[in-house]
Every structure is written in structure tokens, then in C-alpha cells.
Amino acid sequence: MHPAPAAEAEVAAELAAVRPDLGARYAAVLPGARAAVLTRLWRALAHEPLPWVTGRERGRDGLTLRLADGRRLHGPHADPYATSAYVTAVRLDEVAYDCPARLLGDLAVPHGAGFAAEVGHSVASLALSRAGQPPHSNAWPAHGWEWEQRVVDGHPYHPNCRSRPGFSVAEQLAYGPEHRPxxxxxxxxxxxxECLVSGTWPEGMRDGGRLLVPVHPWQAAHVLKVSCTEGISAHPLMSLRTLALPGGPHVKTALSARLTSSVRDISVQSIALSATLSAFAQALAARLDGLLHVTRTLGAATANSPDLAAVLRESPQTYAAPGEHVVPVAALAATGLPGSPEWLADFARLALTVGLRLLELGVALEAHGQNLLVVLSATGAPLRLVYRDLADVRISPARLARHGIPVPELTGRVVTDDVSTLRRKLFGSLVAGALAGAAGSGEALRAALETAVRGLTRTPDVVALCEEPLPVKALTLMRLSPGVPGDQWAQLPNPFGADPF
Incomplete structure (x- = not known):
């Protein structure tokens, strides 16, 4: 095998200076972190439309990729819905690789060097995240933000699941939610x-004729380069830039760092549309017989800059009755759920019912495991859903009008009547994201979906879900295509298929 990439050694050196007690644990979990990221990368190589992969051959002993330069890359059969780290090594011609960053470097594909560096950071940061975990507890948390902080590994399918370039080890320990700061x-x-304000900005964040805009300390130090003397103690949620404030509200801050794929600033347009979107979503959710709540946007403000802006939202816990828990779908594994195929089928039925009814009405949610939360009874039964963060939904004026629903005054990318765009948004996030991540494998996902769709009205959207390839963002292709704007897509084998793998 090859020597470790620079990112792993750099984190080890920084860790020795700031948290030497974690050094041995970090070294021990590095192989598992490499396998976790390599598994995500192998999924992308096996299923995304990468221009330098010219053929894929499935055999008894695994999958072989034919590359444009004549080389061959061999690994295990690739379940596109698996979340376990089952790929410990792949072979490029006759050379074995257990390190995803080294593999990307030696593939020598266009823009691969930059992506290899990101993937190297992802491995090192994932190992750091795992090294800092306390002993596992089966007790359910008392606070909503504690659920979020149990998500250690980040995105279940992105090779950059924990990539945090620009963050030192000390900053990751100080700000990463999995480190519980x-x-x-x-x-x-x-x-x-000088500000654009949408909704109502709270009096507690005003100082006479000035707004007090919450700023993440990383953003203040590295981007705005300002010194903030006042502050609010808050608990970071799984997105890192969104935090739970005292008393319950959540604040989404601008964070101009590249986490997984995107730079996490807040556009001026999203601030301008936030109040309209929030009111519209509340009215639409009321049509779903209590199965869905959408967290209200309380106020949003920007100093006419995506680098200095903030959005205040209701806490999802607002929608929990006594004895109930509101859990992000990405954190279900931390609860010991899904505990049975029956539970997963019940949850899938609830999620598909809500998502498809909204799609029929004219709204496609980006219902991945971070935005979508499930309300659980005291015994863990899925009761209803909560959705947060409306910035990336898609709204179809034509579908709304068909159902006699007033069309909100919205512009920009959230508005589209394109059927493929609407279905991609929902199917790619909910089915290939939230439900697949909860299921953990193609076999479990198939069983849950086959049970969940029974009784659903056979609309064109349902037919497309059951019969067509499943769209998913081509996350690796996007990182290797820096000059191509917008999302790019892959087509995964439909999980209803007889043998999609």
C-alpha cells in the first residue's frame, strides 16, 4: 500500500499540539475512515457518468471499470444505496489502493488533484471526528441539538463527507457539532x-438604529476579519453553520467555506424570498392532514452580502408533543432505528405519502436526511414529519394552478414547471438520500419501498418512481467539473428492479 497523504499527517501533527490525548485514537481509526471514504468514492466511480470511464464489467468477483487510457480499475460489486464501509481496497491494474486520495492522484484525471486534496481532508477530518467520540450511550437525548451532534460521519454518500478545508484541527474541535462544543x-x-430584512428581526438583536447580525466565529476571523466583542452561546447542528440558540430558535449563519460540495454563504435573493416562502409553506403543509410541519422563518437579514447574513428559524422541537422526539433522519441510526423492516416500511410510507402529495400539488422538497426530521412517539413509532430550510425547494406554478392554489410571488431557480427538475429534486433527496441512508442497503430499501407504495395513488410521479432509473446528484462528477455550473446528475438502478446490482 501507499504512504498516507499529507492531510493525515498534518492533522496528526496539529492534534499532538492541541489534543495529544487523542493522538493514539486518531491513528487507530484512520483505516476505518479511509474505508468509509473509499466506499463513497467507489460508489461514484461505479455509477456516475464520468467521461473517462468508458465501460463497466460485472463479474463474479466484483466490478471492473475500463478507463479511457486503457487501464482497469477493479473493486467489489457496488451497491449504490449501501452506507457501510465495505470497500477496503481497490486495484488499479495490478496496484492495490486502500487510500482514496492516493487513488485519485494516480488516476490523474482532469481536475483530480484538487479533488484528491479534498478527499484527503475528508479522511483526516472523519478520523478526527471518530477519535473524539465519547462512549456510546443508548439513552435518548433530552435536547434536539443533541440528536444532531450524534451524526459523526457526515454525508452518507459523498466522498467529501467530512472535508473541511480551511479549518485547523483546533477549529474543527471548537466548531464541529460531532465534537459537542x-x-x-x-x-x-x-x-x-444598509440591510435587507425579511420577516421580523427580533428586538434582542437590535441596537438602536442598527441590526446585530449573528456571525459564526470562523467567518468573523477568516472572511469578515472583524472582532466581535458580544456573543451568544449556541450549540452547532449537523450543518455546522446552523446553531441552536438559547430558548430554542435556530440561526443559520453565513459560512464561506467549502463543506462537502458547496460554499455555505447565504444569498441576498434567499433572504428576500424567505418570508414569502415561509408563509406559502405553512399554508401548503396545512393541506396534508397534520402529517407535515414546516419550521417557520422568524426573520432573515443581510448586509447586502452573502458573507454577512443570517436566518432565524423555529426549532423543529416546536412540533413535538410531550413524550415525543423530533429526530433528523440522518440521526436515526443513533437511535437504534430502523429497528426492523416493518419500522422502515412505516417510515417510508409516511415520507413518500408526504413527498408525493406535495409534488402533485406543485412543490418538490429537498428532503435529504438533514432537512427532513421525523416525529417519534415515546416508543419510537414514526408519527409525522418536520421539514426545515426552504432555500432549495422547487415550486411549479402550473401544478399549483391546476389545484387552485395561489401562486406565490417568487422568482429565480426555485420556480420551475420542468417535470424532470421537480422529480430529480424530490426523488434524489428523499429516496436516494434520506430513505436510502436510513435503509443502509439496496435490499433493505427495495423491501421498504415495495411495502410503502402499496395503496398510493398511481400518479405519473409514482409510476416514474417505480419504473425509471433513480436520479441522484453526481457529487464526484460535480467536484471534477469546476467549470460546469449547477447540478449534474447520475441515474442509479431503480431499487424496485429485480436485480439492480
Whole structure:
């Protein structure tokens, strides 16, 4: 095997300076972190439309990829819905690789060097995240933010699941939710006349004629380069830039760092549309017989810059009755769920019912495991859903009009009547994301879906879900295509198929 890439050694050296007690544990979990990221990368190589992969041959002993330069890359059969780290090594011609960053470097594909560096950071940061975990507890948390902090490995399918370039080890320990810190948010004063405000900005975040805009300390130090003397103690949620404030509300801050795929700033347009989107979503959710709640946007503000903005939202816990728990779908594994095929089928039925009814009405949710939460009874039964963060939904004026629903005054990318775009948004996030991540394998996902779709009205959307390839963002292709704007897509084998693998 090859020597470790630079990122792993750099983290080890920084760790020795700031948390030497974690050094041995970090070294011990590195092989598992490499396998976790390599598994995600192998999924992409096996299923995404990468231009330099010219053929795929499935044999008894695994999958072989034919590359444009004549080389062959061999690994195990690739379950596109698996979440376990089952790929410990792949072979490029006769050379074995257990390190995804080294593999990408030696593939020598266009833009591969930059992506290899990101993947190297992902491995090192994932190992750091795992090294810092306390002994596992089966007790259910008392606070909503504690559920979020149990998500250690990040995105279940992205090779950059824990990539945090620009963050030192000390900053990852101080701000990463899986490390369970308390983060001191800064408050930057901005004259009201220089701000765009949507909704109601709270009096507690005003100072006379100035708004006090919450700022993440990383953003203050590295991007805004301002010193914040006042602060609010908050608990980071799984997106890192969104935090739970005292008393319950959540604040999404601008964070101009590339986490997984995207730079996490907040566009001026999203601030402008936030109040309209929030009111519209509340009205639409009321049509779903209590099966869905959407967290309200309480207020949003920007100093006319995506680098200095914030959105205040209701906590999802607002929608929990006594004895109930509101859990992000990405954190279900931390609860010991799904505990049975029957539970997964019940949850899938609930999620598909809500998602497909909204799609028929004219709204496609980006219902991945971070945005979608499930309300559980005291015994763990799935009761209803909560959705948060409306910034990336898609809304069809034609479908709304067909059902006599007033079309909100919205512009930009959220508005589309393109059927493929609407289905991609929902199917790629809900089925290939949230449900697949909860199922953990293609076999479990297939069984849950086959049970869940019984009784659903056979609309064109349902037919497409059951019969057509499943669209999913081509996350690796997107990272290897820096000059191509917008999302790119892969087609996964339909999980209803007789043998999709």
C-alpha cells in the first residue's frame, strides 16, 4: 500500500499540539475512515457518468471499470444505496489502493488533484471526528441539538463527507457539532438602512438604529476579519453553520467555506424570498392532514452580502408533543432505528405519502436526511414529519394552478414547471438520500419501498418512481467539473428492479 497523504499527517501533527490525548485514537481509526471514504468514492466511480470511464464489467468477483487510457480499475460489486464501509481496497491494474486520495492522484484525471486534496481532508477530518467520540450511550437525548451532534460521519454518500478545508484541527474541535462544543457567535452591528430584512428581526438583536447580525466565529476571523466583542452561546447542528440558540430558535449563519460540495454563504435573493416562502409553506403543509410541519422563518437579514447574513428559524422541537422526539433522519441510526423492516416500511410510507402529495400539488422538497426530521412517539413509532430550510425547494406554478392554489410571488431557480427538475429534486433527496441512508442497503430499501407504495395513488410521479432509473446528484462528477455550473446528475438502478446490482 501507499504512504498516507499529507492531510493525515498534518492533522496528526496539529492534534499532538492541541489534543495529544487523542493522538493514539486518531491513528487507530484512520483505516476505518479511509474505508468509509473509499466506499463513497467507489460508489461514484461505479455509477456516475464520468467521461473517462468508458465501460463497466460485472463479474463474479466484483466490478471492473475500463478507463479511457486503457487501464482497469477493479473493486467489489457496488451497491449504490449501501452506507457501510465495505470497500477496503481497490486495484488499479495490478496496484492495490486502500487510500482514496492516493487513488485519485494516480488516476490523474482532469481536475483530480484538487479533488484528491479534498478527499484527503475528508479522511483526516472523519478520523478526527471518530477519535473524539465519547462512549456510546443508548439513552435518548433530552435536547434536539443533541440528536444532531450524534451524526459523526457526515454525508452518507459523498466522498467529501467530512472535508473541511480551511479549518485547523483546533477549529474543527471548537466548531464541529460531532465534537459537542458550545460556540460563541459574534454579533456584528450594521445600520438598518444598509440591510435587507425579511420577516421580523427580533428586538434582542437590535441596537438602536442598527441590526446585530449573528456571525459564526470562523467567518468573523477568516472572511469578515472583524472582532466581535458580544456573543451568544449556541450549540452547532449537523450543518455546522446552523446553531441552536438559547430558548430554542435556530440561526443559520453565513459560512464561506467549502463543506462537502458547496460554499455555505447565504444569498441576498434567499433572504428576500424567505418570508414569502415561509408563509406559502405553512399554508401548503396545512393541506396534508397534520402529517407535515414546516419550521417557520422568524426573520432573515443581510448586509447586502452573502458573507454577512443570517436566518432565524423555529426549532423543529416546536412540533413535538410531550413524550415525543423530533429526530433528523440522518440521526436515526443513533437511535437504534430502523429497528426492523416493518419500522422502515412505516417510515417510508409516511415520507413518500408526504413527498408525493406535495409534488402533485406543485412543490418538490429537498428532503435529504438533514432537512427532513421525523416525529417519534415515546416508543419510537414514526408519527409525522418536520421539514426545515426552504432555500432549495422547487415550486411549479402550473401544478399549483391546476389545484387552485395561489401562486406565490417568487422568482429565480426555485420556480420551475420542468417535470424532470421537480422529480430529480424530490426523488434524489428523499429516496436516494434520506430513505436510502436510513435503509443502509439496496435490499433493505427495495423491501421498504415495495411495502410503502402499496395503496398510493398511481400518479405519473409514482409510476416514474417505480419504473425509471433513480436520479441522484453526481457529487464526484460535480467536484471534477469546476467549470460546469449547477447540478449534474447520475441515474442509479431503480431499487424496485429485480436485480439492480
Amino acid at each position: 458550545v460556540v460563541e457567535l459574534g454579533l456584528v452591528p450594521v445600520p438598518v438602512e
